[in-house]
Every structure is written in structure tokens, then in C-alpha cells.
Amino acid sequence: MNTIAQWGKPVAMLAIALSTVGYLNAPSRAVSDSTTGNVTQKSESNGSGRQGNVQLAQGLVGQCRAAKQRIFVYPERSTTSQSIRTLAPNELVTLADTGAGGWIAISAPIAGYVRASELKPCPGGTRPPTPAPSPSPSPSPSPDTQPPSQGGTQGGSNVCRKVINPPEGLAVRNTPVISAPRVSGVYVGNTVKLASPREYQKDSQGRTWVKISQPTTGWISSGFPNGNLGPEFSCP
Structure with missing residues (x-):
């Protein structure tokens, strides 16, 4: 009987120790699992946010x-x-x-x-604006009203054109260059008299310049290559 009692004490102490170790390990695993889940969730959230920002930024192009x-x-x-x-x-x-x-x-x-x-x-939403339809072809003007494709001169005098675009009018510059000093301006609806002989220049951007003598001497842009001036007509 004494021998059995002596063996029973170590067995009981071992059982208590094992239960204590199990109790300590359980929270540790729970904390580890919870931390891993939080990191994974945060990583997925950050990745999704970055992707959304990139898509939003790319979506502006073409709007x-x-x-x-x-x-x-x-x-x-x-x-x-x-x-x-x-x-x-x-x-x-x-x-x-x-x-x-x-x-x-x-x-x-x-x-x-x-x-x-x-x-x-835009009033109709963010879709790109629809280009204006091309005007129907019109009969080719006579040679004395057709500006050359590149720089050049043409004969004729007392020829005028009316400014029709842009809404704020046209700047008159001392040379056919967009960066040239502005010497005057012509409002929409006003008439300009072309220089005689007529002179035209096209710059590197495709803009056509026309030399005028009235209301002041200088160069104005007729557009890319046209569109800012109305048809030519005889004037005093």
C-alpha cells in the first residue's frame, strides 16, 4: 500500500503539469492565428485600394x-x-x-x-466629345482665291475676308509666328483687307497665316489650315 501511494503522487503532479502547459499553449495559437488573419486581411485591403486608385486615374484619360x-x-x-x-x-x-x-x-x-x-x-456626361461632322465638299474656288499649301504670294488687290472664329477674335502679329509680338486685334464680325500681293505662310504646327493691310498691317491666323476667316470678297 505504501508503494502504491508513493507512485500516485508523481503521476498526479505530471497530470497537473501537462494540463498547465496545454492551457498556456492554447492562447498562444489563438493570438498567432488572429495576427496572421489580420495581416492577410490588411494586405488584401491595401492591394485592392492601390488597384482601385490606378484604375480611377487611368479612367480619366479620354473623358x-x-x-x-x-x-x-x-x-x-x-x-x-x-x-x-x-x-x-x-x-x-x-x-x-x-x-x-x-x-x-x-x-x-x-x-x-x-x-x-x-x-x-460635360453636360452629357464624361464620354469624349463627338467630332463635328466634316462639311460637304464644295466646288473648288478659282485659282486667285485658293491659298497655297505652303508659303507663297498671289496677285490681286482690294480683297477682304470677315473674321468668323474664334469667339474672342484674332490677334494681329508682326510676323507669321504664334510667339511673335501682338500688334493689334480684330473682333469676330469685323473685316480685314488682304495684303497685295496676297501672302500666306504655314507654320510647323499646320497653322496658316495670312498677311493683311487693314485695319492694321500684320499677320493673322486663318486656322488649321482654315476656319477663322470667311470667303474672300471684293472691297473698296
């Missing part, structure tokens, strides 16, 4: 926006550069990038940069 008011288009992200076009209020543009430094690139109606704060959603 439609409209000018809040009369704004200028620049060749660079800076107002210190010479503006290359003026947009009329509510004129539609197509976005070409996701924007940077308060500026955003556009691809239509001309490639350049505008201030993002000066744009608003």
Missing part, C-alpha cells in the same frame, strides 16, 4: 470636360509659356492624362495643357 469660362491652352504646364489657343465658355475638351501640379493635358480640340480647376463636367 470629356467643358470650360467653365474663357480659358487659355498652353504648350506647357505653366502660364509663362505662350498660349496656343483660347477655349470659349462651355467648349468641350478631351482629357489626355491624370493631371499634375494643378494642370491637366488635353488632346482635343488641340493638344496642350489647361488648369484643371477651370474645367467642369
Whole structure:
């Protein structure tokens, strides 16, 4: 009997020790499992957020926006550069990038940069604006009214044209270059008299320049290559 009692004490102590070890290990596994789950969930959440931001940024390219008011288009992200076009209020543009430094690139109606704060959603949504349909072909004008494709001169005198675009009118410059100093301006609806002999120049951007003698001597842009001036007509 004494021998059995002596063996019973170590067995009881061993059972208590094993139960204690099991009790300590259980929370450890629970904490480990919980931590692993949190890290996995956070990683998946961060990855999903980054992917969503990238898709959102890429989605801006090709969207439609409209000018809040009369704004200028620049060749660079800076107002210190010479503006290359003026947009009329509510004129539609197509976005070409996701924007940077308060500026955003556009691809239509001309490639350049505008201030993002000066744009608003298009009335019909964010789809790119539909290009205007090409006008029906018209009979070719006589040789004395057809400007040459490159720089040149033509005979004739007392020929005028009316300014029809853009809404803010045309700048008169002392040379046929967009960066040349502005010497005057002509409002839409006013008439200009072409120089005699008539002179035309086309710059590297495809813009056509026409030399005028009235209301002041200089060069005005007829468009890309046309569109800013109406048909030629005889004038005093």
C-alpha cells in the first residue's frame, strides 16, 4: 500500500503539469492565428485600394470636360509659356492624362495643357466629345482665291475676308509666328483687307497665316489650315 501511494503522487503532479502547459499553449495559437488573419486581411485591403486608385486615374484619360469660362491652352504646364489657343465658355475638351501640379493635358480640340480647376463636367456626361461632322465638299474656288499649301504670294488687290472664329477674335502679329509680338486685334464680325500681293505662310504646327493691310498691317491666323476667316470678297 505504501508503494502504491508513493507512485500516485508523481503521476498526479505530471497530470497537473501537462494540463498547465496545454492551457498556456492554447492562447498562444489563438493570438498567432488572429495576427496572421489580420495581416492577410490588411494586405488584401491595401492591394485592392492601390488597384482601385490606378484604375480611377487611368479612367480619366479620354473623358470629356467643358470650360467653365474663357480659358487659355498652353504648350506647357505653366502660364509663362505662350498660349496656343483660347477655349470659349462651355467648349468641350478631351482629357489626355491624370493631371499634375494643378494642370491637366488635353488632346482635343488641340493638344496642350489647361488648369484643371477651370474645367467642369460635360453636360452629357464624361464620354469624349463627338467630332463635328466634316462639311460637304464644295466646288473648288478659282485659282486667285485658293491659298497655297505652303508659303507663297498671289496677285490681286482690294480683297477682304470677315473674321468668323474664334469667339474672342484674332490677334494681329508682326510676323507669321504664334510667339511673335501682338500688334493689334480684330473682333469676330469685323473685316480685314488682304495684303497685295496676297501672302500666306504655314507654320510647323499646320497653322496658316495670312498677311493683311487693314485695319492694321500684320499677320493673322486663318486656322488649321482654315476656319477663322470667311470667303474672300471684293472691297473698296
